[in-house]
Amino acid sequence: MEIISDKAAMAIRCDAVRREGKTIAFVPTMGYLHQGHLTLLKEGRNLCDYLVLSIFVNPTQFGPNEDLDAYPRDGERDMKVAREAGVDTIFTPSNEIMYGPNYQTYVTLENLPHHLCGLSRPVHFRGVATVVTKLFNIVQPHVALFGEKDFQQLAVIRQLVADLDFSIKIQGVATVRESDGLAMSSRNAYLTPEQRKNAVVLYKSLNQAQEQVAGGEKDASIVMEKAKATILSMPGAEIDYIRLCDPQTLDDVAAITGPTLMALAVKVGQTRLIDNKVLEP
Ligand code: PAF
Numbered sequence: 001m002e003i004i005s006d007k008a009a010m011a012i013r014c015d016a017v018r019r020e021g022k023t024i025a026f027v028p029t030m031g032y033l034h035q036g037h038l039t040l041l042k043e044g045r046n047l048c049d050y051l052v053l054s055i056f057v058n059p060t061q062f063g064p065n066e067d068l069d070a071y072p073r074d075g076e077r078d079m080k081v082a083r084e085a086g087v088d089t090i091f092t093p094s095n096e097i098m099y100g101p102n103y104q105t106y107v108t109l110e111n112l113p114h115h116l117c118g119l120s121r122p123v124h125f126r127g128v129a130t131v132v133t134k135l136f137n138i139v140q141p142h143v144a145l146f147g148e149k150d151f152q153q154l155a156v157i158r159q160l161v162a163d164l165d166f167s168i169k170i171q172g173v174a175t176v177r178e179s180d181g182l183a184m185s186s187r188n189a190y191l192t193p194e195q196r197k198n199a200v201v202l203y204k205s206l207n208q209a210q211e212q213v214a215g216g217e218k219d220a221s222i223v224m225e226k227a228k229a230t231i232l233s234m235p236g237a238e239i240d241y242i243r244l245c246d247p248q249t250l251d252d253v254a255a256i257t258g259p260t261l262m263a264l265a266v267k268v269g270q271t272r273l274i275d276n277k278v279l280e281p
Contacts, residue, residue, distance in 0.1 A: 001082060002089045007098075010091045011138050014052065017088075018140070022049035026141035028132060031055040032072040032186040033081045036176040040145040041085035043173055047143050053082050054091040054135055056098060060106070061127025067270075072189045091139070098134065106130045112159055115250035116152045116263050117274065120240050125156050132157055136166055144168050149175040149183045151263060151276045152250065175275070177203065183275045190271040198234040199273060202264055205230040205242075206277040209262050213279045218256050220244040223279075231266055240265035240272065247278055256281055 004010045017024055025044030029037055044051050055078055062068035075092075082090055106126050112118070113125035136144065146154045154172050161170055176184045181203030182196075191199060205227040212223050224242045231237050245252050247261040256279060263276040 001079075001087055003079070003092060004089055005092050005094060005097065007093060007138055010089070010093075011140075013089055014139050014141075017050045023143070024048055024050045024052055024139065024141040026052045026054070026135070026139050026144045028054045028056075028135050028144065028146075030057045030071065030186065031078050032074055032189070033078050034176075034184045034186060034188075036147050036149065036184040038081065038085055039176050040147060040173050041082070041087060043171065044143065044145050045086045047145075047171065048141075050088050051086060052089050052091060052139050052141065053085075053087045054093075054139070056091075056093055056131070056135075058098070058127055058131040059095055060099070060130055061124050063121055063123050066121070067187075067190075070190075072186050091135075098131065107133045107160060107164075109156055109159055109163075112152065112156050112250060115245065116241060116243060117265060118152065120265070125153070128153055129156055129160050133160065133164065136161075136168060141168055143171055145171045145173055147175060148172045149185065149275065151247075151261060155248070155250065181207075183273075185273065187271055187273065191268060195236070195268045195271070198237075199268055201231050201234045201237070202266060202273060202275040205264065206262055206275060210277060210279050213256055213260070213281050216281075218281070220252075220254050220256055220260075223256070223262070227262070227264070231264070234266075234268070236269055238267040240267060244279070 025048035027040045027044050057071050107129040108126050118125050158170050180200045182199050209223045209227055227242050243263050245261050253260055260279045262279050265274045
């Protein structure tokens with residue numbers, strides 16, 4: 001496994017791989033790899049000849065009062081996990097390499113960021129879209145893989161790939177969960193044992209909603225009220241949002257008449273957790 005931190009060296013490596021007629025799968029991450037990332041890597045390994053993983057805690061997607069400095073990092077463990085997952089090359093650029101001294105170009109989307117997480121994290125999707133665009137230009141993969149846990153991020157990336165004419169297939173991969181149902185996330189590492197135990201209410205509320213909808217409930221406000229009560233049964237939980245929306249546009253829906261995205265963001269102490277499920281009537 002090769003580790004590259006320089007942009008030009010990374011682009012040259014990927015060019016050479018493509019010239020050999022090989023296909024490249026790419027898994028962009030911010031490190032602190034967990035089972036969810038491993039699933040993306042495994043799928044990438046199956047889809048293509050060559051597997052690239054990037055590890056870069058992207059400063060532009062964190063707001064001023066967010067957890068950039070505290071974001072969990074464990075480079076040594078990540079290398080071991082990547083090697084075991086059959087990664088061919090890891091790209092680990094520094095902030096200075098990714099964003100030069102006179103950096104001033106950003107990728108913004110008109111609509112998708114003005115929903116869900118984008119409302120409380122106003123710079124987040126600009127940062128994600130910018131870094132992913134830059135990484136796509138450097139690696140130029142055939143396939144890039146992203147988890148469905150970050151549903152809005154996946155929607156933003158699909159949109160930018162379509163809008164900016166990247167010829168990259170975006171592969172969404174189902175959320176990987178702990179044995180009690182909590183969606184895997186690097187941020188779960190922040191939870192105290194008590195918070196960790198209670199955090200299962202997010203998953204529970206999504207399943208309850210699915211049961212309601214499968215039982216014929218069409219009123220989005222009734223489904224959201226029940227989810228709110230379930231989540232607030234957790235001590236210290238603070239709801240950022242509970243939304244039922246169109247899975248493509250992310251616009252709110254009042255009546256559930258087809259597949260509907262239920263998305264949640266909940267603060268547990270200092271930790272912000274997200275989860276989602278597409279509800280099927
Ligand atoms: O999902 C993540 O880990 C990040 O948002 C991503 C896509 C690697 C961009 O920094």
